[in-house]
Amino acid sequence: MANTSDTVLVIGACGQLGSELTLELRNLYGGSNVVAADISAPKQADLRDSGPFEKVDVLDTKVLADLAAKYKFKQIYHLAAVLSATGEKNPKFAWKLNMDGLFNVLDLALEQKVEKVYWPSSIAVFGPSTPRQNTPQHTIMDPNTVYGISKQAGERWCEYYFQKYGLDVRSLRYPGLIGYKALPGGGTTDYAVDIYHKALEGETFECFLSGNTYLPMMYMPDAIKATLDLMHAPAEQVKVRDSYNLSAMSFSPEEITASIQKHLPDFKITYKPDSRQQIADSWPQSIDDSAAQQDWGWKPAYDLDAMTADMLLNLKKMKEEQTLA
Ligand SMILES: NC(=O)c1ccc[n+]([C@@H]2O[C@H](COP(=O)([O-])OP(=O)(O)OC[C@H]3O[C@@H](n4cnc5c(N)ncnc54)[C@H](O)[C@@H]3O)[C@@H](O)[C@H]2O)c1
Numbered sequence: 001m002a003n004t005s006d007t008v009l010v011i012g013a014c015g016q017l018g019s020e021l022t023l024e025l026r027n028l029y030g031g032s033n034v035v036a037a038d039i040s041a042p043k044q045a046d047l048r049d050s051g052p053f054e055k056v057d058v059l060d061t062k063v064l065a066d067l068a069a070k071y072k073f074k075q076i077y078h079l080a081a082v083l084s085a086t087g088e089k090n091p092k093f094a095w096k097l098n099m100d101g102l103f104n105v106l107d108l109a110l111e112q113k114v115e116k117v118y119w120p121s122s123i124a125v126f127g128p129s130t131p132r133q134n135t136p137q138h139t140i141m142d143p144n145t146v147y148g149i150s151k152q153a154g155e156r157w158c159e160y161y162f163q164k165y166g167l168d169v170r171s172l173r174y175p176g177l178i179g180y181k182a183l184p185g186g187g188t189t190d191y192a193v194d195i196y197h198k199a200l201e202g203e204t205f206e207c208f209l210s211g212n213t214y215l216p217m218m219y220m221p222d223a224i225k226a227t228l229d230l231m232h233a234p235a236e237q238v239k240v241r242d243s244y245n246l247s248a249m250s251f252s253p254e255e256i257t258a259s260i261q262k263h264l265p266d267f268k269i270t271y272k273p274d275s276r277q278q279i280a281d282s283w284p285q286s287i288d289d290s291a292a293q294q295d296w297g298w299k300p301a302y303d304l305d306a307m308t309a310d311m312l313l314n315l316k317k318m319k320e321e322q323t324l325a
Contacts, residue, residue: 002232006115007033009073011058011105012080014038016193017120017174017223019047019182021077024224026050035071039080044181058101061108068112075231077118078105084124084147085276086186091146098150106161106169117169118231121155121243123216124148124188125173128282135284137245137291144282155242162241170230171243175250175287178307179220180314188279189215192256195269196311199260200319204268208276211254211269214285218248219302219310226298233296240291247287248300249307259308 008029013022013036023046025034031051039057042048056063058080080101087094102119109117126135127142143149151173161167176189184190191207192215198205209215218226226246230238251259257269292298302310 002028002228003074004029005033006074007035007071008075008077009035009037009067009071010077010079011037011056011101012078013053014040014042014047015079016179016182016184017177017220018077018079019044020179020220021079021224021227022047023050024228025077028228035067035073037067058104059097061104064104064108065111068108068114073112073114075116075118076105076109076114077227078102079120081120081150082147083185083187084122084145084279085188085190087147087150088145088275088279094146095150098147099153102154102157106157106167109167109169110161110165115168116231117167118227119154119158119169119171120227121151121171121173122148123173123175123283123287124279125152125155125243126282126284130284132283132285134286134288135245136288137240145279159242168235168238169241170238172226172230172246172292173243173287174223174246175216175218175248177218177220177223178311180311180318181220188276188283189217191253192217192251195253195256195260196308196315199264199267200312200315202266204270205257206270206272207253208272208274209253209280210273210277211271212252213277213280214250214252215280216247216250216284216287218246218300219307222248222300222302225301226292229296229298230292237296239295244292244295244298245287245289246292246298247289249303250286251304255304256308259304260312262305263308263312
């Protein structure tokens, strides 16, 4: 259950996930109770206008402490990270931001007696030796991107803070997230957002993965629902304290193309795999999320065709509104 008088901090609020999660948190807790924090200013008017924004670098512990003293947060959602493809361009910085940022938030939560922390992990924690079909909750993990290594280490630290210090930190291993409101931030699954934009613009889409590359994916409303369901579950139901496997659908570029062609029959795709292919090939193709189903009742609402219909409808609406503005 949500305690709707809680004050909530979202770090990385202006990103692909944060810009939607923050709005949903504001619906639940009230606009002024949910502080959007990010190193960049919000671009979306609804995010800018619906509650407070604070410019914050999560690597700056003084700024974080001042912010916590000002607002007395009960919950922190820490979303700021360097993602998989971008991380490979500057691995040391990705490690620094992803790990030091997490430590800063966990330590702040302990010092300021924050009641609950949310930190997302990813399917990138898995690697080439992991079973790729129906990947279990507990299995071999040998990530080979700096992003995956930082997420795996982060998961261990979340569990450590829970076990040693009693901090109520919760986490999900998201698959690739697909939404229409914000553009993705440099991940290996970004093609599955870009493809809808190109399809609506009437352009041929050049895909950076090969046509038969299967990856686990999730539509943003499901990701938001899973996050809030986990955060609102009674603590005793949250039995996995590193990070929960989470699943909705798996598809290949060929299959998402066929799904789009049901609405836009002339849409065409070409393939030019780049370095992201190697990352995709090291990740699972499908995920076993039975622990999330059993512990706090997880169930996704969207499959590929339902997502495609909703994405195209909403992107079209957004583009029409932009033309009128
Ligand atoms: N999008 C996905 O497909 C996906 C999949 C699995 C996990 N995740 C995880 O979910 C979280 C959010 O991902 P996203 O897709 O929204 O990422 P994103 O790149 O779109 O957004 C990250 C946000 O963090 C901000 N940020 C960067 N450095 C910062 C700093 N030093 N201080 C404060 N803010 C900073 C950025 O400005 C950006 O707005 C990340 O932890 C990511 O690893 C995302």
